[in-house]
Amino acid sequence: MNAEIIAVGSELLLGQIANTNAQFLSKQLANIGVNVFYHTVVGDNSGRLKQAIEVAESRANMIIFTGGLGPTKDDLTKETIASHLGRGLIHDEDALKSIEQFFVTTKRVMTENNRKQALVLEGSQVLPNDHGMAPGMVLEVKERTYMLLPGPPKEMQPMYTAYGETAILNLLQPQDKIVSRVLRFFGIGESLLETEIEDLIDEQQNPTIAPLAADGEVTLRLTAKEKTEELANQLIEATEKKILSRVGQYFYGYDSTSLMQELFNELQKRELTLACAESLTGGLFQQEITSISGAGDVFKGGVVCYATEIKNRVLHVKQETLDTEGAVSSATAIELAENVRELLQADIGISFTGVAGPTEQEGKPVGMVFVGLAIAGRPTEVVQLQLAGTRAGIRVRTVKHGCALLLNSLKDSQNTI
């Protein structure tokens, strides 16, 4: 089964939004062993959409469309497919009821253009929309499958998960299983990592090894194909072992995990609580940890001490330290970490101070960063970094360094906390 994903929407071609729908669907399809060889994006234009369909038909036996199912004049995906395949559009009674119900639930007035959304391709299986109005569809014509999904990710994703995937699994023939595993590394560059394992990359055919660098991290994707999932997993595990014997000290987790997620897991396992003082990162660390559901188990809170005066007034960094060493200094990072831990009565205090840019501060260069770490019963640690890149990039990587520092510190001291 080879799939192509066609996203319909002029907003994509104008760069108003990124095609995150193709990303989501690709990940899901890879999980069930469906190859995706192409993504296409086309505007709200019937002629060009028709051309894109013809190209896709020449190279895929499953075409998944996202977008263009809404109520407005420029939503024309199902109309174009209907005309291309010579199919009619009929009102689906369930979809119409569901649309009416949606307006009742959200206490809004139903406008006439919403009725158009209940039109579906004749002969198609309707996929209910539990988070919006436009229903999805699956249609088989001449041994080719056409799936139509709505554009808004918050409607498309749950629809695919609840109904779309099952529809595809029912079509799949038994075949080789594809298993993928992503190994995540922090603290090593892509070129160096690849050089360390170059011979493995060259000689490996099954699994394949694909490196990728993003946001200061490097990942290796191992993909194996075998008769059963178990056999494929065995191949992956053997290769993983070889890789980690060489660069294991930079490895931190699998697949879609993150440094923050791993840190959260480790804190939860050890029943430790955390407090945070942020200057240059302005709340980014705390925002990330609290985006994890259940954060309250380990995270108590913290202080965003953005203005220098707040470091003294709220977090009691000595005025002398700020005057002599500066707000961006090892001494300030230490006091921030220790004092936020004490103020919030947490087991661990972590602090971030530095220069995010675009201009220098206190005569210190952009990218100079100090991370402080105060753990109950241990001497306070501080790490100095010199990061390159934009303001946003420096902030993101500062938070990652903080996660890695605390994570390694916890793992190194198996029994002391």
Place this chain on the structure above:
Amino acid sequence: MNAEIIAVGSELLLGQIANTNAQFLSKQLANIGVNVFYHTVVGDNSGRLKQAIEVAESRANMIIFTGGLGPTKDDLTKETIASHLGRGLIHDEDALKSIEQFFVTTKRVMTENNRKQALVLEGSQVLPNDHGMAPGMVLEVKERTYMLLPGPPKEMQPMYTAYGETAILNLLQPQDKIVSRVLRFFGIGESLLETEIEDLIDEQQNPTIAPLAADGEVTLRLTAKEKTEELANQLIEATEKKILSRVGQYFYGYDSTSLMQELFNELQKRELTLACAESLTGGLFQQEITSISGAGDVFKGGVVCYATEIKNRVLHVKQETLDTEGAVSSATAIELAENVRELLQADIGISFTGVAGPTEQEGKPVGMVFVGLAIAGRPTEVVQLQLAGTRAGIRVRTVKHGCALLLNSLKDSQNTI
């Protein structure tokens, strides 16, 4: 000039990353009047890339490639194009020097595979890479333009901005100017907005009006085509006036601005300082305002009072309030806003408390949110919201409501602060 953007990379087809490069380039190309009719994504596979090039050649006279220029075995964009066009690859001396210099600057050891990156298509104009190693290229063959850009956004974006755009502008013939303007709305749904201006959407051909909903906001993109930029702007302004006479109360800004940016501008103009107390949003509001360069002019800092005890210990919300009304309550939001303002000695205190989910809290439902607003010399305001959606969505929209509330509050009181 009709362009197609081809992104090369199996990581895109596996859903590891979204195609943000196509988004960036589309936005830039629209700004200079180049139509983008298709995006294509293809994997690290020479045969399928060749097929994608042939399809693109049938429908575009400019093809822009991103990705596949790196040092590794699966980087094969320029090799495939060279073979397809019958061109040689030659070492570019400047690029080679620049790659060697990159390793000197970053104090890393140059590995042999990096030398491959200095190979360029014979006869092409080389685009220097100031943020990485792989150079870009522009090549004209049979009245068709091929542009090759690296995959990492932090290399691709500055290369396009500094060198790529100029190369394209030099190719463009004088022609009609296309001008786009985006109007941004908050507090009104897409269907209702469209119904309010349906007659305008139907009758307008120039400019066209395209609505789009995302993250709780609705935008209208007006696009006009005229002999000069000035004439196109006049058309847009006349239509904008009609639209705002109907739904102007929900309008907050133009193009790529955000509610937070508008709030920042307003605070800066009035020379007001802000402090923030965050519970359910966990630092998101503060992270967003500090992501704006110059945030220090208006933002002093704040407290992430995630655990209930921190609301009392650090922000002195009365224990009685927490016991009788709860942490998620109008009374707590008021005390948080007033106390964070006082603790940080700011002109304004804003607070967020509520239930982000996935489970209810204190018997209060997911999505119940209180935003408190304490402005010097005025009675403290509090707004209760009931939001739907995921944990992440509730947090994002809570912050937007906070921005809109404070922004409107400031604008309503022209002379009182």
